[in-house]
Amino acid sequence: xxxxxxxxPPALRTFSTIFVVFWLVxxxxxxxxxxxxxxxxxxxxxxxxxxxxxxxxxxTFVEYGTAFTDNGYEGAWVQEEFWRSVLNTxxxxxxxxxxxxxLGTLGGYALSRSSFRYTFWLLIAALIFRAxxxxxxxxxxxxxxxxxxxxxxxxxxxxxxxxxxQPFTLWMLHSFFQKIPKELDESAKVDGCSQFQAFxxxxxxxxxxxxxxxxxxxxxxAYNDFAVTSMLLSTDNQTMVPKIASFLGTTQTEGNxxxxxxxxxxxxxxxxxxVMFFQRQIVSGLTQGAVKG
Amino acid sequence: MKHKTFFWFFLPTAVAMLLFIAMPLVxxxxxxxxxxxxxxxxxxxxxxxxxxxxxxxIDLEATNSLRAxxxxxxxxxxxxxxxxxxxxxxEVAAAWLKSDGIGAFFNAIGNLPFYRAMAFTLTFTxxxxxxxxxxxxxxxxxxxxxxxxxxxxxxxxxLLPMIVSPLIGSLVxxxxxxxxxxxGNALQWLFQDPDxxxxxxxxxxxxxxxxxxxxxxxxxxxxxxYAGLQTLPQDTLESSMIDGASRWQQIKYVVIPHIMPLVTFxxxxxxxxxxxxxxxxxxxxxxxxxxxxxxFIFNDLAGETxxxxxxxxxxxxxxxxxxxxxxxxxxxxxxxxxRKV
Numbered sequence: 008x009x010x011x012x013x014x015x016p017p018a019l020r021t022f023s024t025i026f027v028v029f030w031l032v033x034x035x036x037x038x039x040x041x042x043x044x045x046x047x048x049x050x051x052x053x054x055x056x057x058x059x060x061x062x063x064x065x066x067t068f069v070e071y072g073t074a075f076t077d078n079g080y081e082g083a084w085v086q087e088e089f090w091r092s093v094l095n096t097x098x099x100x101x102x103x104x105x106x107x108x109x110l111g112t113l114g115g116y117a118l119s120r121s122s123f124r125y126t127f128w129l130l131i132a133a134l135i136f137r138a139x140x141x142x143x144x145x146x147x148x149x150x151x152x153x154x155x156x157x158x159x160x161x162x163x164x165x166x167x168x169x170x171x172x173q174p175f176t177l178w179m180l181h182s183f184f185q186k187i188p189k190e191l192d193e194s195a196k197v198d199g200c201s202q203f204q205a206f207x208x209x210x211x212x213x214x215x216x217x218x219x220x221x222x223x224x225x226x227x228x229a230y231n232d233f234a235v236t237s238m239l240l241s242t243d244n245q246t247m248v249p250k251i252a253s254f255l256g257t258t259q260t261e262g263n264x265x266x267x268x269x270x271x272x273x274x275x276x277x278x279x280x281x282v283m284f285f286q287r288q289i290v291s292g293l294t295q296g297a298v299k300g
Numbered sequence: 301m302k303h304k305t306f307f308w309f310f311l312p313t314a315v316a317m318l319l320f321i322a323m324p325l326v327x328x329x330x331x332x333x334x335x336x337x338x339x340x341x342x343x344x345x346x347x348x349x350x351x352x353x354x355x356x357x358i359d360l361e362a363t364n365s366l367r368a369x370x371x372x373x374x375x376x377x378x379x380x381x382x383x384x385x386x387x388x389x390x391e392v393a394a395a396w397l398k399s400d401g402i403g404a405f406f407n408a409i410g411n412l413p414f415y416r417a418m419a420f421t422l423t424f425t426x427x428x429x430x431x432x433x434x435x436x437x438x439x440x441x442x443x444x445x446x447x448x449x450x451x452x453x454x455x456x457x458x459l460l461p462m463i464v465s466p467l468i469g470s471l472v473x474x475x476x477x478x479x480x481x482x483x484g485n486a487l488q489w490l491f492q493d494p495d496x497x498x499x500x501x502x503x504x505x506x507x508x509x510x511x512x513x514x515x516x517x518x519x520x521x522x523x524x525x526y527a528g529l530q531t532l533p534q535d536t537l538e539s540s541m542i543d544g545a546s547r548w549q550q551i552k553y554v555v556i557p558h559i560m561p562l563v564t565f566x567x568x569x570x571x572x573x574x575x576x577x578x579x580x581x582x583x584x585x586x587x588x589x590x591x592x593x594x595x596f597i598f599n600d601l602a603g604e605t606x607x608x609x610x611x612x613x614x615x616x617x618x619x620x621x622x623x624x625x626x627x628x629x630x631x632x633x634x635x636x637x638x639r640k641v
Contacts, residue, residue: 147324
């Protein structure tokens with residue numbers, strides 16, 4: 008709003024500021040509340056007597072002598088072995104991101120540099136695959152995976168997640184590659200590069216921003232997946248999200264709810280950090296498809 | 301690029317997608333047409349001094365050999381599609397004949413599990429999408445008028461509801477609206493009703509799930525619209541002002557037409573994503589009051605006996621639904637491509 012004529016009248020300005028604050032509270036408060044409450048006992052976090060107990064931790068003080076307790080975290084990480092799921096999630100996410108970027112850059116590059124008709128049909132097929140809810144494919148996986156004894160293992164899930172990620176990765180990288188002028192690889196080829204060398208030595212170095220953005224979204228897809236990981240992983244190999252869902256089945260016994268709360272907070276922290284460092288890339292990725300058309 | 305080079309570049313993704321998307325898809329369609337074998341019975345006659353008795357037993361050997369021979373099961377054609385758990389053709393026909401008036405007919409259909417899931421999925425999709433778009437637009441316009449330094453901070457917090465896993469996000473809200481949680485308490489105080497529980501009534505559960513849906517999807521709309529507002533032509537805005545347009549008229553005649561393409565983009569993406577609503581139902585533990593198509597599949601697969609045929613049938617029906625929702629995008633992409641070539 009550079010122009011003076013476009014300056015808002017004070018009433019409108021106040022109103023929009025209040026609205027933004029209101030939205031911020033809606034967006035952020037649930038997370039802060041849960042973070043704060045995860046250090047309390049269940050009777051404070053779910054307080055029938057007085058909601059302020061969740062803030063002051065009255066019951067926690069009675070039980071532990073301080074207003075904060077790491078009991079929930081200890082229960083989740085040590086007793087319920089949440090660290091195992093954290094490790095599994097790390098393995099799954101890193102593998103999925105690496106493999107899908109490798110396959111995706113090759114495929115997306117090819118799609119952006121070929122002008123034959125079949126590239127259109129490949130992109131359409133990818134779009135349809137992207138639109139299908141992943142859970143609709145799960146019943147197709149189960150029989151062969153049981154038959155060949157692949158069910159429940161991490162590598163199987165990684166491969167499945169890579170494949171499910173592929174359509175999205177292809178679309179995103181395809182549109183990033185199209186922004187890079189074709190003259191760049193042509194001049195490389197004139198200098199004696201093969202197509203692959205042109206891709207490897209000339210295109211990829213200028214593609215890093217696009218690759219990082221796409222990688223972020225692959226990471227989020229793998230990290231947040233519940234439908235596939237909960238159906239394809241055995242209990243020992245569960246990643247964080249299905250593990251948290253399995254905590255919920257045992258909420259009857261006291262204290263277990265706080266394990267789930269602590270686990271939820273633990274699983275949110277990496278995402279928090281991710282947004283903090285990569286906000287610009289995430290925003291550019293979200294608007295990527297939009298600005299194009 | 302030559303065909304051959306293209307082939308080698310594209311081969312790895314093509315293999316991944318063929319093996320783990322296309323082939324499972326074929327397998328899902330096949331499974332939806334077959335049902336598991338029934339056990340083979342045999343009649344055994346046991347004779348003792350007091351006479352002979354016939355008893356029916358399971359012929360394990362024959363059952364197993366039949367299963368090994370045809371692992372897919374018996375061919376059922378479209379029977380599974382039409383059974384009570386899915387499209388329920390005979391029940392719908394009966395309801396149509398019996399009930400007097402449209403209301404009674406829809407009531408009867410509402411008791412069939414598939415149609416109940418369908419009703420929730422469609423209501424969710426077509427209510428959450430426009431509400432999230434409106435909320436996102438209002439946030440974008442308000443944030444756009446903020447001071448430069450505040451914008452980054454607001455965007456950071458706005459991204460959170462969208463980026464956390466749907467299951468985690470719904471759990472966080474679920475704990476707050478629990479009757480002992482802070483929001484649940486606040487609502488009880490607000491309505492002066494100490495027994496108020498959002499979990500107990502179907503209507504309130506639906507509202508709760510949709511509020512979650514809007515909370516989860518509005519940030520996407522906000523970010524896209526916000527990016528669109530950055531490219532707003534200032535000259536047009538200024539000249540509309542000189543022509544005497546009020547603030548509301550500026551928004552109506554300048555801003556909204558400018559970001560209209562973005563609105564269709566966001567709407568299409570959101571329709572696709574909301575149609576697969578699933579995790580919130582698990583997170584809010586709401587399956588008694590609201591089920592969606594994806595939840596239906598999950599429920600069939602998660603049980604002790606995995607009902608593969610039933611799950612596959614629902615999957616095929618869900619994919620058909622997605623294709624219908626997607627058809628406008630496909631047409632648009634087709635036009636775009638033709639324009640480019």
